[in-house]
Amino acid sequence: MSAYQHCSVHTAQSTTESCPAPRLEAGYWVPVQDFYKHETKLPYACNKGRKPAAEGWWATSTCLNGIWSPQPQCIDEKACIAADIANAKYTEQQGSWYEDGHTIRITCNEEYDPKGWKDTAKCIDGKWSPVLVCEKSLRACGAPPQIPHAVIILQGYQDLFAAGTELQYECEDGYTVEGGDTKTSIHCIARKWTDGPVCSKWGNTLY
Template sequence: MSIRYLGLVLLIWFPAPLYGQSATQSCSAPRLDGGFFAPKQETYSHGTKLTYTCNDGRKPTVKGWWVTSTCQNGGWSHEPQCIDEQACIPLDIPNGKYKKSPKGWYDNKQSIYIKCDKGYESKNRDATAICSNGTWTSVPVCEKSIETCGEPPKIPHAVIIHQEYQELFAADSEVQYECEDGYSVEGGGTKDSITCMSGNWTEGSTCRARPGPVNGGSAGGGTGGRPTTSTGSGTSHIVEVKNCGQRPVVSNGDIVGDNKMFLKYQCAAWYKRVGPERVMCYSNGMWSEVPICKATFCSVDTDTYPALLSVGVQIIKDGETGKLRCVDQDHWLTDHYSAVRCTNGKVNLSRCCGAIEWLFC
């Protein structure tokens, strides 16, 4: 027998599984305790649906008193199962998640802790749901946090970098942007960042067009390709920072970048930078504009407000409302509070009201 005929015989003799299985597989009939299903078959082809229901005192593991399950490549889209009617099926929590039960349902009186997604918080700080006789009680709601920011504002001639697009950003999130070719931010760099604070984005530096060559000269009119700037008494070149002597001190800020050609400043927590991020040295020994660090909070000294109970100095973030207890001289039966609002560094106090209505005084 020639090799060609031997190969033909081997192809005919070996079973098909050696050359690849079918793309789909059938399903065996499910074992359903405490219920019944239809149609009743020993096997079900891929894509076949069956419907099942449960006997009195029991219910399916998904919503509804009758349920459909589909055969998908040898398995069911969900395993037909009947559980005690006092147990609870899984919850659907928009913008939140919780630890899933390995058995697929939750016993009566069992509780679960809901963790809201980033940028969301539990309404009324209620984060626990309890299974009670087959239904969930006190189901938490994950709502957008008042400190969350939407998408960053569009910055002309710039693009956000190192960050995939998303609609919500949690408080204190920082995104960096980069100017397009031919543009730069204050200080000569091409990158800057903005931060989400109390529901709003901080203001970043503008991307401005760099000066072009004039009469065949170098960019900016300087020499050696370095930019120049006017200081009011002629034109000065930007030189190495060591030529300007003592470095500028920024209250509530620190130098975080010690480059040969510039200093980079960053404000402390709870402070916002106003002005350029980078400071450079001019050839006339003068520094370029220095930023300031502006407070993003209010400091409330309760000892200076006779209506407030003395508890020392309290800090409230800008744009937020704090709750401070009042002396309650005329309200000895219940505690009273003042709503203290911080707006652009200024404090506004409401009159003293009861513990429930204090925010609306």
């Protein structure tokens, strides 16, 4: 093996560091060792009155190049872990868990509205109440119409668009819309798209 090959092997091996035993207050893990190999999955649980900062009464942390991810942590059993709300976002605090009594306010994605128009939830005895849901807006539009000899530009595909969305079509080479332009727009208004363009061959009125 050449000197270059020796160097390459040494570099690859040095990137997989082992992890020292984690520091876990008010909890325990198995098996108990001083060090754990890279990619070791270590299950842990918490003492009475505490719970893992994750779903369930036990959790798992993985050794990744000398660092435990996520860091094992036991929190008050009345605390809440970060809420997983589809099609929404909210400001998460560091640590991704919240004390009993904490209130969060969500913002649904623009194509969605909060169900029942409730946008806040409170951490009560380890659970968020009420359970927040973002549902399809009654004003949103589905996927835009497919138009022969045209494509939508400046927008990736999605199957739901917020009210007021504007999308721009462009005719393929050799085609144009009435008036000589190659581009035109449609708008989402009250669950419906406005009429789209007709792309015709130059000099023709039919496509």
